[in-house]
Amino acid sequence: MTTTSNPAPPTTTSTLTLTGVSRWYGNVVAVNDVSMSLGPGVTGLLGPNGAGKTTLLHMMAGFLAPSRGQVTLDGRPTWRNPAVYRQLGLVSEREAVHSFLTAYEYVLATAKLHKLPDPQAAARRAIAMVEMESAQDRRIGTYSKGMRQRARVAAALVHEPQVLLLDEPFNGMDPRQRLHMMELLHSLGDAGRTILFSSHILEEVEQVSGTVQVMVAGRLAASGDFRTIRRLMTNRPHVFAVRSTDDRALAVALMAEPSVSGVELGRDGLTVRAGDYGAFTRVLPKVALARGIRVRQLLPEDESLESVFSYLVEA
Numbered sequence: 425m426t427t428t429s430n431p432a433p434p435t436t437t438s439t440l441t442l443t444g445v446s447r448w449y450g451n452v453v454a455v456n457d458v459s460m461s462l463g464p465g466v467t468g469l470l471g472p473n474g475a476g477k478t479t480l481l482h483m484m485a486g487f488l489a490p491s492r493g494q495v496t497l498d499g500r501p502t503w504r505n506p507a508v509y510r511q512l513g514l515v516s517e518r519e520a521v522h523s524f525l526t527a528y529e530y531v532l533a534t535a536k537l538h539k540l541p542d543p544q545a546a547a548r549r550a551i552a553m554v555e556m557e558s559a560q561d562r563r564i565g566t567y568s569k570g571m572r573q574r575a576r577v578a579a580a581l582v583h584e585p586q587v588l589l590l591d592e593p594f595n596g597m598d599p600r601q602r603l604h605m606m607e608l609l610h611s612l613g614d615a616g617r618t619i620l621f622s623s624h625i626l627e628e629v630e631q632v633s634g635t636v637q638v639m640v641a642g643r644l645a646a647s648g649d650f651r652t653i654r655r656l657m658t659n660r661p662h663v664f665a666v667r668s669t670d671d672r673a674l675a676v677a678l679m680a681e682p683s684v685s686g687v688e689l690g691r692d693g694l695t696v697r698a699g700d701y702g703a704f705t706r707v708l709p710k711v712a713l714a715r716g717i718r719v720r721q722l723l724p725e726d727e728s729l730e731s732v733f734s735y736l737v738e739a
């Protein structure tokens with residue numbers, strides 16, 4: 425396994441602050457009254473597709489104006505503020521990279537765009553940070569998805585920003601590439617940079633970051649320590665659809681069980697609410713067996729990521 429070289433720590437640290445930020449596109453409210461503060465280290469921005477993560481990152485980076493509210497970096501607005509762009513790097517999800525360029529040429533071109541005093545040295549330094557030295561003179565078209573992503577991270581780091589924003593950086597990567605990218609983000613965070621990456625995958629965020637901001641339908645649903653938020657997600661009531669050979673008798677029996685908080689008898693079977701997922705799935709077969717009832721179907725009704733997130737919003 426490769427290890428990531430420790431990048432030089434930035435001389436100062438930066439805090440990105442959002443105050444009552446909203447953004448709408450016509451009638452669509454993509455981001456709704458979000459306030460947060462991000463400091464040094466790695467933070468995950470978690471939310472299902474369409475939650476508003478990309479819109480939020482683009483406003484943070486100063487590429488998009490908030491419809492309401494303000495984004496500031498160390499007290500200065502990011503929108504239309506070139507001085508702030510020098511402190512920020514964005515690795516966007518959709519941006520294409522010319523496949524005929526080598527990584528070195530691509531990162532060098534970015535260094536020149538930033539008008540850096542020694543663009544060659546800056547490009548070499550950024551490429552070393554993502555450990556792409558051995559492939560830097562190959563055309564990007566020949567790279568794997570993980571290598572392409574690292575080349576883009578190098579371009580975003582070439583001007584040594586204190587803040588790095590990444591939109592779904594792990595998308596399409598295999599486990600090894602993922603691990604390498606995670607190590608890179610950790611080392612950048614440990615060096616004092618403010619790193620925010622978006623993801624719609626719970627486990628991904630869990631592995632990279634202890635601190636998380638959760639977005640659902642444009643709103644900030646939860647914020648803080650990942651383990652606390654995860655507990656909120658798993659300790660919620662679960663809803664099951666149950667069918668059996670005698671739904672009525674099973675309903676009566678289940679109502680007496682402490683793990684069951686509600687039972688509804690419908691035409692297509694039972695809807696059961698249980699506070700503890702594991703306890704209910706263990707007790708159901710025992711209860712049915714004791715009464716000579718056969719369970720034909722047991723389906724969790726609300727296990728989609730979407731519903732886990734919506735539960736957080738309601739909590």
Ligand SMILES: Nc1ncnc2c1ncn2[C@@H]1O[C@H](COP(=O)(O)OP(=O)(O)OP(=O)(O)O)[C@@H](O)[C@H]1O
Pocket residue numbers: 449452453454455471472473474475476477478479480
């Ligand atoms: N340029 C646009 N014009 C109109 N609607 C938009 C535009 N960009 C985003 N939206 C809408 O705003 C909402 C939030 O989109 P956004 O891309 O920010 O979410 P996301 O969490 O990044 O999702 P994804 O991971 O799918 O990109 C969605 O309903 C989307 O359809």
